[in-house]
Amino acid sequence: MIQMNTAISVxxxxxxxxxxxxxxxxxxxxxxxxxxxxxxxxxxxxxxxIKILTTLLKxxxxxxxxxxxxxxRQSDQVRxxxxxxxxxxxxxxxxxxxENLRMIGKLRHLPDANNKTDELLEQFDLLDAADRRVATYSxxxxxxxxxxxxxxxxxxxxxxxxxxxxxxxxxxxxMWGIIKDFSHSGVTVFLTTQYLEEADELADQIAIxxxxxxxxxxxxxxxKKLIPHGYIELGFRDEKELQLAHDLLxxxxxxxxxxxxxxxxxxxxxxxxxxxxxNRLENGDIPVAVFSQKLxxxxxxxxxxxxxxxxxxxxx
Amino acid sequence: MQIITRVKNNLSDTMVMSGRCMRHAFRSMDTLxxxxxxxIFMMLMFVYVFGGAIDTGSINYIxxxxxxxxxxxxxxxxxxxxxxxxxxxTKGIIDRFRSMPIAKSSILAAHVLTSVVFNTFSVVxxxxxxxxxxxxxxxxxTEWLVVIGILLLFTLALTWISMMFGLLANSMEGxxxxxxxxxxxIFLSSAFVPIKSMHGIVRSFAEYQPMTPIIESIRSLLTxxxxxxxxxxxxxxxxxxxxxxxxxxxxxxxxxxx
Numbered sequence: 001m002i003q004m005n006t007a008i009s010v011x012x013x014x015x016x017x018x019x020x021x022x023x024x025x026x027x028x029x030x031x032x033x034x035x036x037x038x039x040x041x042x043x044x045x046x047x048x049x050i051k052i053l054t055t056l057l058k059x060x061x062x063x064x065x066x067x068x069x070x071x072x073r074q075s076d077q078v079r080x081x082x083x084x085x086x087x088x089x090x091x092x093x094x095x096x097x098x099e100n101l102r103m104i105g106k107l108r109h110l111p112d113a114n115n116k117t118d119e120l121l122e123q124f125d126l127l128d129a130a131d132r133r134v135a136t137y138s139x140x141x142x143x144x145x146x147x148x149x150x151x152x153x154x155x156x157x158x159x160x161x162x163x164x165x166x167x168x169x170x171x172x173x174x175m176w177g178i179i180k181d182f183s184h185s186g187v188t189v190f191l192t193t194q195y196l197e198e199a200d201e202l203a204d205q206i207a208i209x210x211x212x213x214x215x216x217x218x219x220x221x222x223x224k225k226l227i228p229h230g231y232i233e234l235g236f237r238d239e240k241e242l243q244l245a246h247d248l249l250x251x252x253x254x255x256x257x258x259x260x261x262x263x264x265x266x267x268x269x270x271x272x273x274x275x276x277x278x279n280r281l282e283n284g285d286i287p288v289a290v291f292s293q294k295l296x297x298x299x300x301x302x303x304x305x306x307x308x309x310x311x312x313x314x315x316x
Numbered sequence: 317m318q319i320i321t322r323v324k325n326n327l328s329d330t331m332v333m334s335g336r337c338m339r340h341a342f343r344s345m346d347t348l349x350x351x352x353x354x355x356i357f358m359m360l361m362f363v364y365v366f367g368g369a370i371d372t373g374s375i376n377y378i379x380x381x382x383x384x385x386x387x388x389x390x391x392x393x394x395x396x397x398x399x400x401x402x403x404x405x406t407k408g409i410i411d412r413f414r415s416m417p418i419a420k421s422s423i424l425a426a427h428v429l430t431s432v433v434f435n436t437f438s439v440v441x442x443x444x445x446x447x448x449x450x451x452x453x454x455x456x457x458t459e460w461l462v463v464i465g466i467l468l469l470f471t472l473a474l475t476w477i478s479m480m481f482g483l484l485a486n487s488m489e490g491x492x493x494x495x496x497x498x499x500x501x502i503f504l505s506s507a508f509v510p511i512k513s514m515h516g517i518v519r520s521f522a523e524y525q526p527m528t529p530i531i532e533s534i535r536s537l538l539t540x541x542x543x544x545x546x547x548x549x550x551x552x553x554x555x556x557x558x559x560x561x562x563x564x565x566x567x568x569x570x571x572x573x574x
Contacts, residue, residue, distance in 0.1 A: 054415040079417040090408035094340050106332045107418050109325060149412070159415075 007032040007157050007188035008053065008267065012062035015048055020256040022048045030205065032156075035179070035189040037203035039196065039302070044209045046192035047087065050161050054084045054191065068155055083150035087161045089142040090149075093135040097126050100134060101152055103240050120148040140208070151182060158182070161189040164198060183211070196302055208305060215305050223301045234263045234281075235290025248284050249277060253273055262290070262308035270281035270302070325417040333426030340400055341434045347396045352438045355389040356445045362508055363449055367570050370509050382446045383534035384507025385485065387527065389442050389466045390435050390471050394478040397431035400481030404492035405572065413469035414573065424569050426481065431475040432468075439467060459537040462547065469554040470530055476497070478562035483568045506535075526553035531539070 008030035008047055015023040030036040035059060039205040040046050051057040052062055055075040068201045069077040071252055084090075092100050093280030101120055121130045124144045129137060134145065143163065150158055162174040163179065183189050199206045200220045216223055236242040242261045246254055254263040267273050274293075281288055341347055361509065367377035402422065405411055413423060418474055443451075455463065477494060485491035504518060505527035506513075522528055529546035530553065536543030 052412075054411075056411055056414055076417055079415060082415065084412060084415040086408045086411045088408040090412040090416065092336065092409060094343055099336075099339070103332055103336055103413075104416075105414075107329060107416060109328065153416075 002225075004048065005032045005110045006030070006065075006068075007275055008036070008064070008066055008190060010053070010062070010064045013059050013064060014031075014061035015045075015052060015057065015284070017057050022212055023052075023059075026209075026212075027168060028207050028214060028216055028217060030188060030189050030190060033183070033185050033186045035202050037199035037206045038190070038192045038209055039199045039206055040192070041194055041306075045212045046170035046209055047161055050084070050159050050190070050192060051207070052076050054159050055079055056083060056084075063195070064116075079150065081156045082159060083153060083155040083157075084159045085150045085161065085163060086126065087165065089139075091134050091142055091145050094133060096131050097119040097121065097137070098130040098143075100149055104149045105152045110153065115204045116152055120152055120224070127136075140167055140174065143171070143175060147178060147182075148225075151187075155187065155207075157188045157190060162192055162194065163197070164193070172198075172305065204264065208302060212304050216301070224296045226301050228288060230293065230295045231264050231266045232277070233290070233292045234288050236263075237259050237287065237289050241286050244284065245281060245286050248280055248286065321559045326422065329419040329422035330425045330429070333422045334537055337400065337430035338433065340398065344396075347434075350483045351393045351396060351434075352441050353515075354392065355385045355438075355442050358448065359446060361441070366508075367379050371513070372510060375376065375541060376450070376452075377451055378446065378451050379539050380477075380510075380535065381508060382443070382451050383531045383538065384502060384505070385446070386439055386442060386467065386534070387470065387501045387507065387531055388499065389438055390467070390474055391495055391498040393435040393438050394431055394471070394474040395492040397427060397434075397475055398478035398482035398491040398494070400430070401427045401479055402488055405483060406486070407503055419424050423573075424565075427479060428475055430443060431478065432471055435471045435475070436464060436468075439511075440472075447558050453538045454540055455538050463537045464545050465548065465556070466530065466534060466550055469551065470557065473554045473557040473561065474557055476565050479548055480568065483572060485492045498527075502531075505531055507531050526550070526557070529553065549560040 006029050010029070011027050013026040014021070028036075038046050038049060040183075043316070048057065052059050053066065054157065055071050055078055057219055063072070065071070066078045067081045069081065071078050086262055087148075095103065098117055098121065101117040102113050106114055110116055121127045124147070126141065126148065128146060129141060134142065137145065137257060138201070147160075147163075150160075160179070164175050167175060176198070179189060179191070185270055191198075191202070204219065206220060206223060207214045208223075209215070216226060218226075234245065239258075239261065242258075242263070244254050244258070245263055249263065249265065252265045254265045256263060265277065267277075278288065278291075359378075362381050362385075363378050367381065368379060370380075372380040387519045401424075404427075410423075425497040478491075482491045485493070505522050505525060507527065511519055511522045511528065529543075529549040533547040533550045535541060536546065
């Protein structure tokens, strides 16, 4: 069943805290060397998922394998293969950056922990701050050190729980660069995020987790195809022209937005259809003041899927 | 061979963790001031301010008060051990350690080792300041060895109690709570004033609580004042506290790290 190049495989995973069902049967696989993003809002079960995969929590039902080792029965072997960067930067504030890295290196029983420390300090641009206590580091520096500490044992799979939460935009972009870089070296990355653009930017494969279930899975492009049509937006000079255009484009099911004096029309994205629409307005002598084309974003996908799910289930 | 590798890794993990813990203890100004400076300050107060008014019979007040000060130093010292362990268990770093292939025992072992080393260090500093303030002893090597033995046993007992509270508490404040109980016990013992000067009920309480025999046995060994079988009673009290808290702390630790 399990292919040679599968880094993580999860099947039928369930977990409850007392009466609260947090994970309700999760299945997915992650290919070796890829970046997998588990996307979901707060309380969707992302952190519980990461805790089970990193051996911190035991599942109630189902199973999970990391590099073919079972997370429950072979937790020691799993721990040898993985590293975890949790939500709150798990760095030691009282130690210096260098001491933090050496400590983890030695706990991983690396024969050259000191050399590896120097390498990582340089790679993560932390050499200048290496001998300062971490308490003096900025949020971005802590995250970088945290990641460096995760990489010092040459793990096969790196788990990142919301790696950019709390970072400023610059820090976020820098972090994305770092994650992409080490993913190129063949490490499998499993990350959770609540930011769609982050998943879009980084992940080869995205799974959307909502209320303990995976409601959609695929590449960013595949997910965007779940909303088959983008739409175009046409703006007009006044109320009268807006109404005329609306009547003229009746067959396209244009939806009227009085406030912005715009029409939204779902399209199949083809040039032909768009030309038809614009021609019809041209022939009717109604000038288009504003034209814009909206492609579906991951956010549309997310909101649509979550919305559908809410409709089926209960309202919270 | 595999067993040897495991033992080696186990030891190495414990050493690395201890290195971390020791840095935490010795780099914290707050810890150094509270654990070492406060007993010295208390000693100054009692020796130069209150001491003159307290009748300690044939021995100098400084010689009388040193055992109580040392015990107090250990009680506050282990409160910081509880705090350090609690901090580790409630912050994100424990998840990192738990997701790594390291010896599970190494975290707790490091905290215990650090507690013993740090408390030994602070007791030595406090003793040296006592000597500067005029503390003198006629104790020979045997007496000193027994004193060191009792102090070590007491340190171990309080360390394991602190581990238990450090593991149980949800916050730092909760973790150090037990140390106030010990401070009260120390004040209600013969640490600063002779028991015979105390009032009825307080006096009987002071006689039968564990701090009194521990302090009196050390005092007796250092100054030659007879203290009956208090050394034996101290050893029994300390062993009892040590065994109970060791078992409890280990159970909680296993449960928490399961």
